[in-house]
Amino acid sequence: MQLCTSFTLLLILCANIIGRVHSEGPTSHSVNVNLIDRQIHLVTSGFSSVFWNYIRSSNGSLDSVSSQCSSHLSKLIESSLKGHPLAFKFLSLSGSRPNNFLDATYAAFGSYDSCLAISPFHEDKDDQTIKGKYCLTSLEPDLHRNGQSNGQILSQLYPHHFDAEFNFTIKVGFCVPSVCSQNDVQQIITQAFTEYSWKLVDVHSCEVETNFFDRLKSANKGQQFFLWLLVTLVCVVMMATYMDLKGRSTVDERSSLFWVQQFSAKKSVKSLFRKPDAGSRITILDSLRLTTLIIVVVSHATMWYTVISSTFLVEDNQYVLDLLSKFYLQPVVNDWITEGLFFLGGVGSAITLLRKMKPETPATQYLNVIIRRAALLIPLLIPAIALEVILPLVGSGPIYQSINQYRSNVCLKNFWMNLLHIQNYRSGLEMCALATWSIAVEWQLFVFACILIYIYKRNNRLGLTLNILTILFGLYRVIVIFSKHDALPHPVMIGKHFRDILDRGNYYYIATDAHIWSYFLAILFVVMMAGNYEAKIKETLPRYNIWVYSLLVMLLYSSSLWNTFGMKIEPITTLICVCFSKFVVGSWCMSVFMSHGRKIRRFLAQSKSVDMYIHPEEPNSQLFASKDEIAASNNNLELMTKTEMNNRKERSRLRKLHRFEIVLRIFKPAYFVHTTVYAWYFTSLRSTIAPSLLNYISFTTSLVTLALFCGFFFHILILGPIERINYISSKKKTKAKMHSS
Structure with a gap:
């Protein structure tokens, strides 16, 4: 099935380029065969394939990547080659390519929850705390690399509208070991996709598995302030409701309790x-x-x-x-x-x-x-x-x-x-x-x-x-x-x-x-x-x-x-x-x-x-007063x-x-x-x-x-x-x- 899909995409891309080459006449000689070959490999194999193949071909020597991250990526590749099930599964959790990619679809998220929850992928007891980290990235074709003609080819191949300021980029989620930093992921992706004439726009976030209390600890002071403000409001409502249910309300408007009891949930529901x-x-x-x-x-x-x-x-x-x-x-798109x-x-x-x-x-x-x-x-x-x-x-x-x-x-x-x-x-x-x-x-x-x-x-x-x-x-x-x-x-x-x-x-x-x-x-x-x-x-x-x-x-x-x-x-x-x-x-x-x-x-x-002046309602022959x-x-x-x-x-x-x-x-x-x-x-x-x-x-x-x-x-x-x-x-x-x- 995968072979049929790849062959179909190959035929579509080739037919797309050949048709444009014939229609453009003299520009046919400027078509970069290597560029087309790379794009065919990208759309048939997916972004995750390019990412992991680059790591595998580097043999553990990744430029500008921390030694700890590089080491664990190498162990991951080795474990997968040895048939370790979890390592093999780990490689599948990154986003491959968007569904209907060539119909202007932008996102390939991968398996977010599985990535964060995956267990250690090898037997090393010292690395049992290493789990998955999910990184969301933005990529787009590098239209200005290797000349204007290559940029025109890329813009013809991909029907997307790219505008990074408004998030119109290809979103791909990559699952990496939790020891890899956001900078490590940025360096690997930049190096891996350069020869494919794609560039990294941003690594939006890199997350490990957390709960509400973990996020609360790392929250900034503004978030903590507004959270406690809402908690205080909830407590006031609960107290007022309790007073109302127990019949401890007061009608004395001079008392502060009178205004507090107006927050009673019972009164609000009745209202x-x-x-x-x-x-x-x-x-x-x-x-x-x-x-x-x-x-x-x-x-x-x-x-x-x-x-x-x-x-x-x-x-x-x-x-x-x-x-x-x-x-x-059309009435829907009108702001009347x-x-x-x-x-x-x-x-x-x-x-x-x-x-x-x-x-x-x-x-x-x-x-x-x-x-x-x-x-x-x-x-x-x-x-x-x-x-x-x-x-x-x-x-x-x-x-x-x-x-x-x-x-x-x-x-x-x-x-x-x-x-x-x-x-x-x-x-x-x-x-x-x-x-x-x-x-x-x-x-x-x-x-x-x-x-x-x-x-x-x-x-x-x-x-x-x-x-x-x-x-x-x-x-x-x-x-x-x-x-x-x-x-x-x-x-x-x-x-x-x-x-x-x-x-x-x-x-x-x-x-x-x-x-x-x-x-x-x-x-x-x-x-x-x-x-x-x-x-x-x-x-x-x-x-x-x-x-x-x-x-x-x-x-x-x-x-x-x-x-x-x-x-x-x-x-x-x-x-x-x-x-x-x-x-x-x-x-x-x-x-x-x-x-x-x-x-x-x-x-x-x-x-x-x-x-x-307000016009009287009785019959009046004069319309103006x-x-x-x-x-x-x-x-x-x-x-x-x-x-x-x-x-x-x-x-x-x-x-x-x-x-x-x-x-x-x-x-x-x-x-x-x-x-x-x-x-x-x-x-x-x-x-x-x-x-x-x-x-x-x-x-x-x-x-x-x-x-x-x-x-x-x-x-x-x-x-x-x-x-x-x-x-x-x-x-x-x-x-x-x-x-x-």
């Missing part, structure tokens, strides 16, 4: 099923928040290995590229949902601020709201950061340490940016808790939204003017970003490399100024809904929804122009696509909320503020009186647990931990991922389930207690204001 407060919800907002969370958690499950620079896990990358070029998959996310955030912020603030509200209270919002996020971010920092301590795998230790070091270096909510100003590879970038962007936009609402409350016309100018400025910044950085029109373009996709993410996707337009369009939209301006839109454009959704379908499949039909990426077509995208997404977002204008007006009418009608105090009083019975019905309905409420509360904590869970899963894999629809469905389902399970514990540990403490504090302040008045 998942509590009824929502009357009058504090708009159903469409909760539904869209849930939809957004589900999309984020599920979509990240299918592609998070690319975010942690582990794309080499997928076998046959060409299959993936072919799949992404399919017409029916991201703009909808920030529009939703803008609507929520606008409704909250317009309802809460009054014309006489001082700027200090706006500042207090900004700081309070930032402060409430910090207790949630710290455990999420801690989990990413300690991840190298709680798992193993061929790539586990090399990937997760890098992410841990990044977090220890940059976690302070997360606490200040400015982490999106780092590149994706240098950002801690990467999925929290949207939290930072939304908080930054919220700061400017507070300034705008402050102006709205004092001068409606000036606020409206600044709102429109801010939207135009946001669109201008989008055009500048795409023009200046030559960004891709869509997040996934199969004709471009990962570097181009990552650049688009850094310059546009996670940039605050790229989302100004959608966030402030949402604020303008809420102001319009309060005045029932959607009625004018519906009268002017009676088929508004039909043409909006028709344009949305066109937008969803617009990426097919490049991915399916092969249109060349040009700056002008990119800008046209971007402008079309913003127009359609803005229209679509407004269309989604337009049918809920009455609910938004009722919600705003519950405010005691009398500065804002006159100057007399814009006397906001009379208008609001009239509206509140006439909708009192409706509000009572609304409160009764809200007391019943909404069908989305429990699911929303489960997915919310999953958002904070899902990326760490996915990183743990993908880096724990012992083999590559076969690219099939069934496999993707299987591991996506498993990952989402695991994320929800871990999110449940995150809710018990921190999210539930923080929400409960915030609720009690807000009620306390409300009572204090009522007593003072």
